[in-house]
Amino acid sequence: MPVIALEARDFTSSLFLVRTWEVLSGCTTFSLVASLEPSELNKNSSNHQHLNTLRIFCMFSWCFFFTLTLLIHILSIMQFHSLIPISWKNLTMTAAVLGALMYLTASVVFPCIVMAHQRATPRLVAAVVASCTTFLGYTSESYVLHTQAQELRGYMGSMPGLLKILQVWGGCHMIPLIVEGVLGLPTFAHSWQLWVSSVSYSVCVLMSLVTLVVILGDFAGRCFLPFDKLLAGFSLIGVLLYMVATVICFIKILQQRDLGQRIPPELVILETVVASITLLAYTVDLAFSIKLLCDRSHK
Template identity: 60%
Template structure:
């Protein structure tokens, strides 16, 4: 198939303009963050895991958006061994959620304990613009015609993206809590509840990532098991694991409220546990709704 370059009207389409907006604001964001000097960061390197996740998010989706934009310009879709319809909406939806998290957590992790400076504030504003660009891109792709949309643009597909985002955030929350416990007290301070929750989050993240990769690679037909039944099994497993993790989170929140802690722990420890409980509840809701969709699909096919 010959390579066809888009016409000028296609380059100025809303989707292309929004992607260029995301590229510019994303580049500005990680450039500002990379240029921060030590004096503009907190003296106690507060929440380094969140800062690393924010930087990784901005750089990763800048690269992915750039590749998608270039491939879209030169019409290289047929040579890409990935479902193009599913890839674009997956990147846009996941980037929306991840940049939203980065926009919220970066000011909290970097600025709130030491004051505010021009470049961190500018980076936060640029991250907010990046989030808006990806949100508009996801909306535009979601409202395309049925022939232009893939499975990942449907409600079950977007729920898979939400589950993947929730898993990434949960892993970072667990890592940060373990790091804080090791720095302050030692490995013995890490309770068994955190290890159980972390194992459940990791397993669910692997299932969500595997599902998304199978859909992007158009490998559902080559799956040795019926793919719809496999998705239902993954959703059920995710519901069970996140129910356990959510209950453990709320148990730890109650324990921390009863325990006498110093001022630093009151600011840091309970905050991370509450964030984990909120994120676990959101992800549990996503798995529950996804399970309902999977059961409905299986029931419709059994009656067909």
Template identity: 60%
Template sequence: MPVIVLEASDLTSPLSLVRMWALLSGCLTLSLVASLVPSELISDTHQPSFRILCMFTWCLFFILTLLIHVVNIIQFHSLVPISWKNLTVTVAALATLMTLSATVTFPWAVMCHEGAWLRPIAASLASCLTFLAYGTEAYLIRNQTQDQKGYMASVPGLLKVLQLWGGCEMIVLVVEQVRGALVNVGLAAVGWQLWVSGAWYAICLLMSLGTVMVVLGDCAGRCPLPFDRLLAGFSLTGVLLYVVATILCFTRVLELRKRDQDLTDRKTGPTLVVMEAVMASITLLAYTVDLAFSIKLLRDRSHA
């Protein structure tokens, strides 16, 4: 198939301009973070998991956006073995959520109470611009005609992205709490709630990731089970697991109000537990709404 290059009018379309905005602001963010000197950072014992997640987020979505932009310029869509219209909205929506998290957590995770704050603040502002760019891209794709957008641009598809984002954040929160417990008070102090919650978050994350990969690969028709029933089962499993996990999170929050000593250090432990409870509630809401959409879809098909 011959390679077709976009015309100038296509290169200056709102979607192309927004992607170039995301690339420029993402490159600026990475440059500022990479230029931080040790005196501008707290020691490695302070929230390293969040710093790793932030760097992974900026690098991953910069590379994906660059690839999408290049493929869009040379019109290489037909040779890409995935659903292009689902891929673009999935990357844009997930990048919006992940860069929002990176923008919020990066200053808390790396900035010193004393010393130079200029570059960390500039990096946070650049990350905020990246978040706005991806949010604008997701909005533009969401408002395209029905033929130009796929399943992932619908409400159930965006809920899958929200579940994927929530799972990633929950895993990092659990890892950071376990690391803090191991550093401060040893393995015996790591409560069973953390291990159980981490396992459940991982299961839900794998289910959401598998669903997204099936949609991106247009493999729903080759699924050995009815895909709509499989989605309903995944949603129901996610609701049940997150209900229990959310109850455990709020139980630990209440326990922290009664005890002076937590499983992790006193300074960051309560904050991490509260963050986990909030994220668990948001993800539980996403699974609940998704389950409602799945039940409605099954009911409509049974009456058809």
């Protein structure tokens, strides 16, 4: 068992302060949203019922990263992280960067889907401000971790690792968007688009989860294939699938404009933006993977 020998500087370090900031601000965020009256969230619900899933997704993001950050904070203070069979440096970097991205999206999506359609109550405004504050906390932690030496921030702190986190972020957002697509699908004619998009996003999410498990568990040396070639294959598949999904997104936009379909415009725009950003992440990641393979082949 590790010996707990905390000193005063442990409570004044940059990581301790920003993680405390994240925990307090994150708790404030989901507590304010949870305390909202149904009337504050469900005004004009007959016209915007399709946005319930996105509100739930924002709440899940706030609660999940609050819990994860609290656990990381406690383990770091008690110095028990060495007992966990997980790459601690990769876990903390992943939690910080992905938390910043998820809070950024929630801070943009939540006011758009709730406050734009009703009177902005003080608690709603306070929840949005708290979410933005928590985003700044995760951004600060990401910067602090990124300024550490490479051996301290791990693979996820490198450019390819950050691209992997961006891919996970994109995949996480496609789940509620697909659910909303199912609930708001106006005609059966769009079912092929829904199925193709769902398969593309699902495969990419699965690949991202496998990559995270391998990296966080330090299983790279145990893979049945060379890990760098496996990552290159995942990146290539991700580029192809997201190219298809992005084209479908633009088709939805054209159909909505030309045919007057009743697809919620905010969902189509959000899906197109996220798909385009994720496609760019996979493309750049593929370029890094090809460069790495070429460099190793010349040695």
